[in-house]
Every structure is written in C-alpha cells, then in structure tokens.
Amino acid sequence: MSTNNNNNNNNNKLVYIDDHRVRHLLDWDKTFKAVEKSMESVAAGRAFQNARAITTIPKTHNFLYTMPGYLNDSKYGALGCKLVSHFPENPNRAKPLPYVLANILLLDPETSILKAVIAGTDITNWRTAAASAVATKYLHRKENNILAIMGAGVQGRIHAIAFQHFFKFKEVRIWNRTPERAQKLAVELNREHNTKNLFVAYDKAEDCVRNADVIVTATTGASTLVKCEWIKKGAHINAVAVNPNNRELDDATYKASQVYIDNWNGARSELNGIKELGVEFKGQIGDLITGAIHPPESDAITVFQSLGMAVEDCAMARLIYDLHLSSSS
Ligand SMILES: NC(=O)c1ccc[n+]([C@@H]2O[C@H](COP(=O)([O-])OP(=O)(O)OC[C@H]3O[C@@H](n4cnc5c(N)ncnc54)[C@H](O)[C@@H]3O)[C@@H](O)[C@H]2O)c1
Ligand SMILES: O=C(O)[C@@H]1CCCCN1
Known part of the structure; x- marks a missing residue:
C-alpha cells in the first residue's frame, strides 16, 4: 500500500x-x-x-x-x-x-x-472468532469457567481454539446435532492442546448450556438450539450464525437479553427478524470500545449478534x- x-x-x-x-x-x-x-x-x-x-x-x-x-x-x-x-x-x-x-x-x-x-x-474464520472474543472482552468482565459451543463445524472449532487462546476456560463444552461430530472435535482439540478433559462433548443441548458463562452458537440450521430457561444469569452469548430467521436462540432469550451488534447498516438490512420481536439493539461493540455507551449490569444476559463486517x-x-x-x- x-x-x-x-x-x-x-x-x-x-x-x-x-x-x-x-x-x-x-x-x-x-x-x-x-x-x-x-x-x-x-x-x-x-x-x-x-x-x-x-x-x-x-x-x-x-x-x-x-x-x-x-x-x-x-x-x-x-x-x-x-x-x-x-x-x-x-x-x-x-x-x-x-x-x-x-x-x-x-x-x-x-x-x-x-x-x-x-x-x-x-x-473470515479467524476474524469471526476474534470478533466474538472482542465482544466477550467488553460484555463479559467476569469469571470464565465454562464455555459452551453449539455446533462442531468450522466456526465451532475456530471459536474453541480462539477462546482458549484468549480466555483459558476451565471446561469447553461442545454440542452438535450429530453427537459423533462433537465427540470427534473434542478428541482432536484435547490432542492438539495436550489436555485430557478440557474439551468435552455433550449429547444434550440443555446440559451443554446450563451453567455456562459464555455460549457460542455457530450452526447452519435455522432450528432453535438454546432456550432462555437454561441460561445462567449474567451469561454472555455470541450468536455467530447468519440465518435468515436467526432461530438458534429462542424468542424469550432475545427478549430477556441486552443485544449488541457489530454495525447498524448490516443490522438494519439483515436483522429484521429480531427487531420484529420488539427487541431494541443496545448498540455496536465499537460503541462500548469508544465509551459512547456504558457496559451492561453484571447480572444481565448479553447477546452479541454477529453479522461480520467488510x-x-x-x-x-x-x-x-x-x-x-x-x-x-
Ligand atoms: N458472523 C459472521 O461473521 C460469520 C462468518 C462466517 C460464518 N458465519 C456463520 O457461521 C455458521 C456456521 O458456519 P460454518 O462455516 O461453521 O459451517 P459448517 O458447515 O462448517 O458447520 C455447520 C454446523 O451446523 C450444524 N447444523 C446444520 N444444520 C443444523 C440444524 N438444523 N440444527 C443444528 N445444527 C445444525 C452441522 O452439524 C455443523 O456442525 C453459518 O451460519 C455461517 O453463516 C458467520
Ligand atoms: O461476514 C462474513 O464473512 C460472512 C459471510 C457469509 C455470511 C455470514 N457472514
């Protein structure tokens, strides 16, 4: 240049x-x-x-x-x-x-x-996981004991690696629609990190999400994966999937959470399904970085609804x- x-x-x-x-x-x-x-x-x-x-x-x-x-x-x-x-x-x-x-x-x-x-x-893969990590840094200034990853595809894998690099969780749970795929990823990641039980596959979505401090949803399906009643008070969710209806989190989760975005132009164009629930976005992650908006209360459930930015x-x-x-x- x-x-x-x-x-x-x-x-x-x-x-x-x-x-x-x-x-x-x-x-x-x-x-x-x-x-x-x-x-x-x-x-x-x-x-x-x-x-x-x-x-x-x-x-x-x-x-x-x-x-x-x-x-x-x-x-x-x-x-x-x-x-x-x-x-x-x-x-x-x-x-x-x-x-x-x-x-x-x-x-x-x-x-x-x-x-x-x-x-x-x-x-694309690395910057998407890094965007979730930046959002987690600014929205979740608390203990990071348990990470729950929903989806054992490319994004699930790269989020597990990035989040271990940045936050060092005590347990990283992985759920996948096909349980064998979650098992396989957990074994691979334990081998790569020279650990035995840091990465653990969960068969049931509910068991994976309950008590998690941070949750990542990264599947390509449009089915609801996470229910509000499973989510711990003060937990942070990185909702990474870009599906037309964004159904990985149930409606109650969006309504009960403080929802942040990466950019207003993208949100106006692609996140109408969430707006229609009556959810007002609190602001962009960048607004937290510049101090234009204040961080949420520590017991609030927060969602970073990631779209990805040019x-x-x-x-x-x-x-x-x-x-x-x-x-x-
Ligand atoms: N926000 C961003 O910046 C950004 C960037 C890249 C990708 N993404 C999104 O991340 C998501 C995952 O992409 P990927 O590259 O990991 O895809 P992938 O194909 O590697 O993995 C997809 C995963 O979804 C699971 N899956 C498929 N259908 C499902 C269903 N109905 N219910 C539950 N699980 C189901 C599969 O088992 C698989 O584990 C996509 O929605 C993609 O758009 C977002
Ligand atoms: O920001 C991105 O790169 C991707 C493109 C595909 C859809 C999801 N977001």
Missing part, C-alpha cells in the same frame, strides 16, 4: 497471497487487535461500509455476498472488497469443501489500483499484506 508501506519496490506489483501463506501469517493476538480496531473505527466514524449485497443463485439457493469497505487508519487502513459464498451443499460433496469460501481484493486507497488478491476463507476483512487484508511483504522481501 502506498500509505505507510516501506516496500516501495512492490508498490505496483499485483500480489496473490494463497491459503497456505495466509495460514502461515495468521496470528491470534494480531487478529484480535485488527478486529478490535475495525470495530472501534465503525463507532468513531473512520470506517465506511454499506449493507452487503446478497446475490441468490436460482434453484440452488446458494448465496454470494459482496462486501466492500474502506477503513481509515494508519496501521490497518485499507480499501477492499470481500467476495464470500454460502454454499450449504459444499460440506456434503464427495470431496468436501467449506460451507463458507472467501477471497479478498485489496486496492490502493489513493489510486484504486488492485494491490492484492488474498485467500479469504481462513481470514471493514474487519479490510483490516485483516492489510495486516496479512503487510506481513507478507515484510517477511518475503
């Missing part, structure tokens, strides 16, 4: 950063800072993004989301556009592919010249681009 980029030799060269290289460069603490800064910038008026365009492919009902954004920041500033798809049949193919696949275009903010095409699937992807693309250039020059 021409702003704050020491690699002037590379300024006019189009760079492709593939999945393998992105994975090598990703780092949890740097990802957290980039996402926190993008959320703060949204509240401070330094981030620009409209609601994303959603193109539905006829017959298959697969989606392509187009997510352009501009972030004005000396370290994470970027102009970019993510193309991200939602192809529900991908995981069921003979050779399984992710449900969510993404690529990010990074442009020079001064000239609009295309600087890089960056594989965006892992960036400017998070811009900040991440800039981070990965700069790391790529500085370590390959």
Whole structure:
C-alpha cells in the first residue's frame, strides 16, 4: 500500500497471497487487535461500509455476498472488497469443501489500483472468532469457567481454539446435532492442546448450556438450539450464525437479553427478524470500545449478534499484506 508501506519496490506489483501463506501469517493476538480496531473505527466514524449485497443463485439457493469497505487508519487502513459464498451443499460433496469460501481484493486507497488478491476463507474464520472474543472482552468482565459451543463445524472449532487462546476456560463444552461430530472435535482439540478433559462433548443441548458463562452458537440450521430457561444469569452469548430467521436462540432469550451488534447498516438490512420481536439493539461493540455507551449490569444476559463486517476483512487484508511483504522481501 502506498500509505505507510516501506516496500516501495512492490508498490505496483499485483500480489496473490494463497491459503497456505495466509495460514502461515495468521496470528491470534494480531487478529484480535485488527478486529478490535475495525470495530472501534465503525463507532468513531473512520470506517465506511454499506449493507452487503446478497446475490441468490436460482434453484440452488446458494448465496454470494459482496462486501466492500474502506477503513481509515494508519496501521490497518485499507480499501477492499470481500467476495464470500454460502454454499450449504459444499460440506456434503464427495470431496468436501467449506460451507463458507472467501477471497479478498485489496486496492490502493489513493489510486484504486488492485494491490492484492488474498485467500479469504481462513481470514473470515479467524476474524469471526476474534470478533466474538472482542465482544466477550467488553460484555463479559467476569469469571470464565465454562464455555459452551453449539455446533462442531468450522466456526465451532475456530471459536474453541480462539477462546482458549484468549480466555483459558476451565471446561469447553461442545454440542452438535450429530453427537459423533462433537465427540470427534473434542478428541482432536484435547490432542492438539495436550489436555485430557478440557474439551468435552455433550449429547444434550440443555446440559451443554446450563451453567455456562459464555455460549457460542455457530450452526447452519435455522432450528432453535438454546432456550432462555437454561441460561445462567449474567451469561454472555455470541450468536455467530447468519440465518435468515436467526432461530438458534429462542424468542424469550432475545427478549430477556441486552443485544449488541457489530454495525447498524448490516443490522438494519439483515436483522429484521429480531427487531420484529420488539427487541431494541443496545448498540455496536465499537460503541462500548469508544465509551459512547456504558457496559451492561453484571447480572444481565448479553447477546452479541454477529453479522461480520467488510471493514474487519479490510483490516485483516492489510495486516496479512503487510506481513507478507515484510517477511518475503
Ligand atoms: N458472523 C459472521 O461473521 C460469520 C462468518 C462466517 C460464518 N458465519 C456463520 O457461521 C455458521 C456456521 O458456519 P460454518 O462455516 O461453521 O459451517 P459448517 O458447515 O462448517 O458447520 C455447520 C454446523 O451446523 C450444524 N447444523 C446444520 N444444520 C443444523 C440444524 N438444523 N440444527 C443444528 N445444527 C445444525 C452441522 O452439524 C455443523 O456442525 C453459518 O451460519 C455461517 O453463516 C458467520
Ligand atoms: O461476514 C462474513 O464473512 C460472512 C459471510 C457469509 C455470511 C455470514 N457472514
């Protein structure tokens, strides 16, 4: 990038950063800072993004989301556009592919010249888990004993890893519609973390959620997974799934909770189902970071209704681009 980029030799060269290289460069603490800064910038008026365009492919009902954004920041500033798809049949193919696949275009903010095409699937996964972690940091300033993860897919797995990195829960519970998948993930995560019983599979959703301090819902179904009567006072929920009706939490949970969002434009476009319940969003996570709004009472149940933002992807693309250039020059 021409702003704050020491690699002037590379300024006019189009760079492709593939999945393998992105994975090598990703780092949890740097990802957290980039996402926190993008959320703060949204509240401070330094981030620009409209609601994303959603193109539905006829017959298959697969989606392509187009997510352009501009972030004005000396370290994470970027102009970019993510193309991200939602192809529900991908995981069921003979050779399984992710449900969510993404690529990010990074442009020079001064000239609009295309600087890089960056594989965006892992960036999407990491920044989504980091966004939940930022929300948890600002909404749940309490003990973190038990984490409950609903859904053992890509997002369930990455949230388990990220939350252990940032918060060090004493028990991480995993529930999945097919219990064998939760079992398999728990075994894998225990092996990767060199632990025996830190990650525990639960067969019943209720048992998984009861007494949990923090809950993550990350499935692709539209069925209700979490009932209000199971949720502990003061618990925090990161509702990650983007389903047309957002049914992972029952209506009573939304009505009983203080609900926060990542950005108003996205919420107005995609969260009408929750608004129709009579729920007023308390504000953006960035408003908590800037201090524009106060944190909730400590016994309130809180929900971060995550949608995902273009400017998070811009900040991440800039981070990965700069790391790529500085370590390959
Ligand atoms: N908020 C964001 O920024 C963001 C970013 C990326 C993905 N997402 C969302 O995260 C969700 C999960 O994505 P993923 O990549 O982990 O998908 P995945 O295919 O890897 O995992 C999906 C999981 O959902 C479960 N599932 C499917 N149907 C179900 C049903 N009816 N009831 C209960 N469980 C069911 C599957 O068993 C699986 O464990 C999606 O809704 C996606 O839109 C959100
Ligand atoms: O913000 C994202 O990248 C994803 C795109 C797919 C739908 C859910 N949110």
